[in-house]
Amino acid sequence: MTAGSDQSTARPGASASLGRRLWYGLVRWDLASVTLALVVIAVALMIGAPAFHSAYNLRALGFTIAVTGVVALAQVTVLSVGQFNLALTSIGAMVGLLSGWLMQVGGLPWFPAVMLGIAFGALSGALQGWIIVRSGINAFIVSLALAAAYFGAMLGLSRGASFNQLPPSYVALGRASLFGVPWLLIFSVAVAAIVSLVFTRTVGGRKLLATGANPRTALMSGIATGRVTIAAHTLSGLLAGIAAVMLVARLGSAQPSLGSEWLLPSFAAPVLGGTLLTGGRVLIVGTYLGALLLAVIANGLVLFGVSAYWYQSLLGVVLLLALAIDRSRQSYVLRHQL
Amino acid sequence: MTAPRPLLPDAMVAEAPSRRRFTGGPSGAVIAVLVVGAALSVAAPKFLTADNFEVLAYSVANLAVVAFAQMAVLAAGGMDLSVGAVGGLTAVLVGGMMEAWHVPTPLAILAGLALGAAAGALNGLLVVRTGLSAFIVTLATASVFTGLNLGITSGQPFYYLPEDFKAIGALTIAGVPVLLLVMLAVGAVLWFVFSRVGLGRQILSVGANPRAAELAGVPVERSRIVVHALASFLAAFAGIILTARLGVAQPSIGNDWLLQSFAAPIIGGTLLSGGFLSIPGVIAGAFLLTIVANGLIQLNIDPYWTQLFSGLIILAAGGIDRLRSLNVQRLERAERFALANMPAPRPGER
Numbered sequence: 001m002t003a004g005s006d007q008s009t010a011r012p013g014a015s016a017s018l019g020r021r022l023w024y025g026l027v028r029w030d031l032a033s034v035t036l037a038l039v040v041i042a043v044a045l046m047i048g049a050p051a052f053h054s055a056y057n058l059r060a061l062g063f064t065i066a067v068t069g070v071v072a073l074a075q076v077t078v079l080s081v082g083q084f085n086l087a088l089t090s091i092g093a094m095v096g097l098l099s100g101w102l103m104q105v106g107g108l109p110w111f112p113a114v115m116l117g118i119a120f121g122a123l124s125g126a127l128q129g130w131i132i133v134r135s136g137i138n139a140f141i142v143s144l145a146l147a148a149a150y151f152g153a154m155l156g157l158s159r160g161a162s163f164n165q166l167p168p169s170y171v172a173l174g175r176a177s178l179f180g181v182p183w184l185l186i187f188s189v190a191v192a193a194i195v196s197l198v199f200t201r202t203v204g205g206r207k208l209l210a211t212g213a214n215p216r217t218a219l220m221s222g223i224a225t226g227r228v229t230i231a232a233h234t235l236s237g238l239l240a241g242i243a244a245v246m247l248v249a250r251l252g253s254a255q256p257s258l259g260s261e262w263l264l265p266s267f268a269a270p271v272l273g274g275t276l277l278t279g280g281r282v283l284i285v286g287t288y289l290g291a292l293l294l295a296v297i298a299n300g301l302v303l304f305g306v307s308a309y310w311y312q313s314l315l316g317v318v319l320l321l322a323l324a325i326d327r328s329r330q331s332y333v334l335r336h337q338l
Numbered sequence: 339m340t341a342p343r344p345l346l347p348d349a350m351v352a353e354a355p356s357r358r359r360f361t362g363g364p365s366g367a368v369i370a371v372l373v374v375g376a377a378l379s380v381a382a383p384k385f386l387t388a389d390n391f392e393v394l395a396y397s398v399a400n401l402a403v404v405a406f407a408q409m410a411v412l413a414a415g416g417m418d419l420s421v422g423a424v425g426g427l428t429a430v431l432v433g434g435m436m437e438a439w440h441v442p443t444p445l446a447i448l449a450g451l452a453l454g455a456a457a458g459a460l461n462g463l464l465v466v467r468t469g470l471s472a473f474i475v476t477l478a479t480a481s482v483f484t485g486l487n488l489g490i491t492s493g494q495p496f497y498y499l500p501e502d503f504k505a506i507g508a509l510t511i512a513g514v515p516v517l518l519l520v521m522l523a524v525g526a527v528l529w530f531v532f533s534r535v536g537l538g539r540q541i542l543s544v545g546a547n548p549r550a551a552e553l554a555g556v557p558v559e560r561s562r563i564v565v566h567a568l569a570s571f572l573a574a575f576a577g578i579i580l581t582a583r584l585g586v587a588q589p590s591i592g593n594d595w596l597l598q599s600f601a602a603p604i605i606g607g608t609l610l611s612g613g614f615l616s617i618p619g620v621i622a623g624a625f626l627l628t629i630v631a632n633g634l635i636q637l638n639i640d641p642y643w644t645q646l647f648s649g650l651i652i653l654a655a656g657g658i659d660r661l662r663s664l665n666v667q668r669l670e671r672a673e674r675f676a677l678a679n680m681p682a683p684r685p686g687e688r
Contacts, residue, residue: 149649313485
């Protein structure tokens, strides 16, 4: 991991007891907090609410993670360059409604309709990136303004309509499973694998991370940081579009409210999984573990009959706790020079 | 307070007027209000009526207080995404105290304001102690506050508020709604704090350059906590006056505040990068946003499009902010250049 990790004799953990060494290993592990929280909550739920590990409930969890995971990936791609995409909720709503309209009113088969929708999402992301880079306006404000502008344009054009006469083959895909595993989850993991490959194995992915880690250094090293930033936003719009068409297939209808609840989970899942808000570091597996943790918490509240209204509060508390724990974990590692 | 208050260096105090010159202050927003207002009074005959003035006055009063909250945090170089959540939570808490527990109106209002300030102090403490960005902290606490609001009310409003509370919202002096005067009074107090009181100047210096402020002896962390508490106090204030105006404590209060809370200060010349604010500018910005939304209705444009216009206005305001901060950067470069090229003092000269 770190440059000096092979000098094991220099580390204080080397000569310590097994328990100590386990502890040091755990503290150094990036995914420690999210995995521990996940295990503790899952075990508690298995004991407290046996319905938790019923096949039906696990499938429901699978559907939830499938969509939340891709939404989180849409945020991860912009987080990698150290920016935020607040408009991904509106892009999701636009893409969902556009695909729904193309299928129901335009009479298009589902595949081209979905593809056009996703392409439109990528275009909306590209426009956002282009405005940020070319105008130099504060990226947060551009994203906030476009979130409203996109949503307003969508509402103005659709007049609040929703589409629920979608092709049966498309809706069936949203409910189908392979050996009990939802197709949507398999598709979602495949998307995650591709995104992970992009970040770890391609030059473009490394350029994204370099730009996020230090834009000035990246620029000095010959990376066209402006173009890289536009690419990050395009990819984000594309992934938000994919999440939207997945959710439309799952719900069987395209509504303007699609994506309205995405914003907090889109930040919480990556951050819980160790992705840095400041850019330069993404963890795709961690992002999915974060999405799983959020889904398990929501699921647990339902199983224990707690009002869904409290979920939002708990989500905020979990996010803050995770961030605080991770901060102290990092400073512990630094202090003890692990 | 036995220890002497750390004084700001003269340079930092003297900086304010030059910044104002280079950022343009509120003048652009005031001109925009006059132009749009003139255009609307020609295009929409009902725009310049007393009824419409009352509608405008109530919206401006509420929006300006929300925008003051965001302005204060922006001036300190931060941001607060929880203004709407705090406003909504305070509204239902005050409403609930009065309806369910029959708490007297003044006591309920004071308790609501205190809870608001406490929520803000929590925001500030989390930002300072964890070192996390204000963005993520307030995003998370906004979710906590909204969840508390919905958990307490189950999404149901408090309808039966005392008459004396509802009367505040309807009160007028010589045809001018009292709430508008209250907003102006709040603005005057804030103007005094940020231009004449050490604490306000310290907050601005933290926004302009936190490192320089720290070296000059400004308690940076304390200023950040105070400014977050102030912002949530103002958000709570806005939630309470909106409840008084509506006569119902709705859990949905504050849902749509976020965008406008940023738009009004930016239109009015408050720098996103911190260190400069303009209270008349915020009021002018709130006025502009209100008459544009009002004008769309007067011109019979589908309300579905309103959000698109808000988005485009804030984007334009962001563009103007960008030009302003380029001006400030140029000013600072010129100052550095002048300092570097100053002739060395001769012996005997002070």
